[in-house]
């Protein structure tokens with residue numbers, strides 16, 4: 001079941017999404033949380049840091065698993081998702097660094113990276129709450145439009161549109177890695193609860209296609225319609241094409 005909440009602004013969307021997560025963690029301090037990168041969660045992460053600073057939530061027993069990582073980027077590379085998480089969340093809250101997991105971008109044994117990441121999530125008891133942003137083409141994590149839904153953590157070739165979209169964060173388009181590790185659609189769908197956030201007019205048509213269109217691997221996020229517990233938090237611009 002998909003519940004859609006429309007907030008009046010990006011800041012309000014971020015606050016609502018942070019509330020979903022802090023309420024969850026306060027009820028289950030040992031929660032296993034799936035985290036996302038991108039521009040959209042930045043406001044929510046600011047809110048989580050402020051809630052932590054104001055002693056409204058503690059992450060000390062939380063375990064986190066990020067959705068994805070670029071192949072070939074080291075943790076200290078400024079565009080790696082590990083670096084993003086440290087800068088924008090982990091370094092500012094009380095989460096135990098040993099309990100934060102991001103696929104290892106530098107291990108060249110891709111099968112080992114994927115198998116151990118998937119097994120690590122299973123050993124942790126599975127993901128309780130998974131945060132997702134939406135790519136413009138409907139990708140979640142780095143699961144690009146495809147003919148099938150992928151079951152497990154795997155390596156993907158990034159689409160030209162994703163490389164274009166993410167090149168804004170790199171010095172040049174040629175520096176954007178062509179491949180990435182990502183949890184599979186199956187990995188994401190096995191989370192007990194899913195929280196999706198999207199903002200801005202550029203996401204309006206993919207929000208409509210993902211949650212009101214046919215369920216197809218050509219729009220990876222559309223599979224979320226089959227999940228039993230999804231909350232989508234949008235600002236008014238991202239919600240503007242929903243009937």
Ligand code: GLP
Nearest residue numbers: 037038039040133134135141142
């Ligand atoms: C990247 C990430 C996704 C993210 C998407 C949208 O490709 N791998 O996890 O959801 O971008 O990013 P943004 O929030 O910047 O629009």
